[in-house]
Amino acid sequence: MNNIQQKTKELLESGACTLIIGYEKGTGGKARPVFVRKAEHAAKLIFDESCDQNIAGYLYRQEIKNESKKAIVANNHTLKSIVELASENQIHEGDFMVLAFTAEGEIIELKSFEEIEKHVATLYHGLNxxxxxxxxxxxxxxxxxxxxxxxxxxxxxxxxxxxxxxxxxxxxxxxxxxxxxxxxxxxxxxxxxxxxxxxxxxxxxxxxxxxxxxxxxxxxxxxxxxxxxxxxxxxxxxxxxxxxxxxxxxxxxxxxxxxxxxxxxxx
Amino acid sequence: MERKLLTKDSYKLLISKIISGKYQLVAPVKVDALVDFRRIKSADEITEDYIVTVSSAKSVAFPRNEKLFGFEKNNKKLEQTDFDFDSIPHTVLLGVRPCDAMGFASLTSIFCWDSVDKIYTTRLERTIIIGMSCAKADASCFCTSVKGNPGNTAGNDLLLTKTPDGDYITEIVTEKGAKLVAEFYELFREDKGAEKEPLLANVPEVFELDGILAKINSKFDDEVFWSEQAMRCLGCGACAYVCPTCACFDIQDESHGKTGQRVRCWDSCGLSLFTLHTSGHNPRQNQGQRWRQRLMHKFSYMPDRLNTVGCVGCGRCSRACPVDMNIAEHLKSIIDN
Structure with missing residues (x-):
């Protein structure tokens, strides 16, 4: 089992989270956003190069805002958007958990906006x-x-x-x-x-x-x-x-x- | 159905003759990395390397923007210029997939529901549809689930199916198609009776249509079901605008100084503004309700009122969707739930 699946399964089982916003395999193998509420569905979650989509926009959707314990599986784009959205007061610290990945692919939890900022500082910001x-x-x-x-x-x-x-x-x-x-x-x-x-x-x-x-x-x-x-x-x-x-x-x-x-x- | 054979050389010749004659020819061409319909000037521009074009063929009869009439204010008098029916070109639409061709029946049922939309019908009357059977399909195709198939003749005037030799089996579907064949009779040969079926793509059935039609109405009040389905939907109009059967439009006045025009342009039920009242009330307040409308319109309201299913299984909506709202998969879950 991939570490994203293990981690999110634990979060859902322990009740630390009731909703995970992440990625699953969609049509023709491409990744798409998914919302997982049950531990037994954590196996749907994936995280690889195909998970390129910026999904930060879901964080301020009313249906999502209403969920009290949520976590987002954040790629680098999503992380940067979280920082930018925070700077514009659209999302607030502590309203959601952020699961990110190290350069080696290890899953990490970024516990504060400051930690997200520090992580983002290590990323490449230029164009491809x-x-x-x-x-x-x-x-x-x-x-x-x-x-x-x-x-x-x-x-x-x-x-x-x-x-x-x-x-x-x-x-x-x-x-x-x-x-x-x-x-x-x-x-x-x-x-x-x-x-x-x-x-x-x-x-x-x-x-x-x-x-x-x-x-x-x-x-x-x-x-x-x-x-x-x-x-x-x-x-x-x-x-x-x-x-x-x-x-x-x-x-x-x-x-x-x-x-x-x-x-x-x-x- | 009467069949003829169009050799690969005659096919090119037919295209050249159509272009140099009284018709404009619209066909799939490569537009950078995509394939889409364009008016073409030479047979070389056409590509056959596509599952379906990005946009549907509907814009031939229902353009994305269309001037309905013009107006001009002179002193205190308002002068109106009516729609110019002569401006509607005679068009040959080539390379239409059977799913797309089937879509025109749905569109027509809407545009001719209670009153006949003369602009739409005239555009369609002046269009000859030469379809092209599908030899390939992809994971988004599901025509066989909505009573279509990769070699379906319905909606086409002529349907071509490419043989391994590069020739085209030509099925003459309508009177209009027969007239076109008669116009260029020297290009068509007697059909050799090659089997068409083995040349067609295999499109597996994803769901059983009758099951959906029987069950979808009972799902109407299940708000949780629809909001779960629409959770990832972003609320854009991509699905509707590429759809061969989506017919919703907006009417806009565009004026500049003393002159202006009334324009009909595409609209989509997926957009939040679509049902917003002037009072500020919106009867479809969330994306779940808007997504439900999309599916109900195609699989309940149209079958009930217009005796047609509003989906041809082309899969364009799923391909165009930024978040992979796969319609076939969502429909299937109506039966499974």
């Missing part, structure tokens, strides 16, 4: 090689080429909002796209409306995106929309020294003013 290469390719484009690139991508968007739904940082009870007086963002999924939606989304995630890429992984049309929020994340780091998902006490870059802030981007 493929994303770096695509970012460089886009940045090397002329303004017209870049416009063409995104126009083509946005023309494919069906506005299913899977990107929004799967992003742990998109927690607003009412999204801007749902406000219709005035209608800030067009409802139909035409190219212009799609562009407005994705640019708005990227801006709202400025300094908050932990670069997990879940938005793009969730996109049924495979749009590389994660690159938009990544770009803003890189800018936040470069200009304001802000890396999302690293500090529970961090102030959001767009909600903070410091006298030493760069202003050279204002033209």
């Amino acid at each position: 090689d493929e994303d770096k290469a695509t970012m460089q390719k886009i940045e090397a484009m002329t303004m017209e080429e870049r416009w063409g690139f995104w126009e083509n991508e946005f023309s494919k968007c069906i506005k299913c909002y899977a990107c929004r739904a799967s992003c742990p940082m998109c927690y607003c009870p009412t999204c801007t796209v749902e406000i219709n007086q005035p209608q800030w963002i067009p409802v139909p999924s035409h190219t212009l409306g799609n562009l407005e939606w994705h640019v708005m989304r990227a801006m709202h995630l400025a300094g908050r995106c932990i670069t997990c890429g879940q938005c793009a992984k969730s996109c049924p049309l495979d749009l590389p929309i994660h690159l938009l929020t990544y770009k803003v994340a890189l800018d936040s780091e470069q200009y304001f020294d802000s890396v999302a998902g690293t500090s529970v006490c961090a102030n959001n870059v767009l909600a903070t003013f410091k006298t030493e802030d760069h202003e050279n981007f204002i033209r």
Whole structure:
């Protein structure tokens, strides 16, 4: 038996937990989120490279919030999102247990936000090689080429909002796209409306995106929309020294003013 | 059913002739790593390397955004431009999977329920559907569980089945299909009577449809059952937008200055805003209730009222779902519970 199964079985048996949020094997062998309430179901739980999905967003769902003793099986993306969500007061210390893994694959319980922060500090925060290469390719484009690139991508968007739904940082009870007086963002999924939606989304995630890429992984049309929020994340780091998902006490870059802030981007 | 044979060379020629004629041709093409329907200009653009396209074929008759009419305010007078039926192109839709083709019957039952949606019906009337039988299936396919099969002719005008030689057995399903064959008669040969069955994918039956239809209504009030099923559902619209039978739409006015247009665009019962009243009350307050609506609509309301099941087993919803809400698996649990 895998140590995740053993550990969660014990937690459920002892009554320390009544709900485990984790991963199980889904269709065609891919991993998917699962909610385990009984010790005998702990055997469903898995944790391997396929468990790539960021599942931190479940922590603030009303049905989950109502559960008093819960634990989340957190991959590195989920851990960073927990830190970021904590910094925005969306989740609170002690409301849930966090089960994480060492680099060697050993299961550990992170008992406080401080411990999560310390663990996160040991993780890699940059982009993967493929994303770096695509970012460089886009940045090397002329303004017209870049416009063409995104126009083509946005023309494919069906506005299913899977990107929004799967992003742990998109927690607003009412999204801007749902406000219709005035209608800030067009409802139909035409190219212009799609562009407005994705640019708005990227801006709202400025300094908050932990670069997990879940938005793009969730996109049924495979749009590389994660690159938009990544770009803003890189800018936040470069200009304001802000890396999302690293500090529970961090102030959001767009909600903070410091006298030493760069202003050279204002033209 | 009358059959003809289309050799691989004639197949390409047929595509070229369709393109250079009065039709626009929509077919599966590779869009980066995915395969989706696009209007094509050359036979070389078509791919046959797909289980199903990412999006369903429904947008040919029910586009994701559609201008219903235009309006313009001049002084105090409002002028309206009606829907231009002439703008609807004559289309040949090629490479449609049998599941997708079957989906049009469900869509039509909704769009022609009490009044006939003339825009939808005209679009469909002007579309000739050339289906392509499935030689491959994946873990998300379950057409055989909803009375379909990988070589099902229903909903197609012509159905092609590729033989090991690369030729296509052509089944002439409808009058429309027969007309197209007559239009390009020189390209079709006499059928050699090759067996079609061995060329089709094996799609195992996941659940027994009659069992679901008999039991689903009794599950309506079981809130715990539905909320457990929908626990991981994120509440996006991916499943509905890729679905060949989901027909829900929103009506939006888009205006700029003195001109504007009324647009019909896709909507989804999975989204929380879908049933939100102006009073602030939402009759479907949680995702469990919204997920129940999705399944009940397809497996209870449509069979009861429109005499059709609202699911064709293409499995697109499951493939598109960010959290693998496998619909077949969830349906099966209705029988098992």
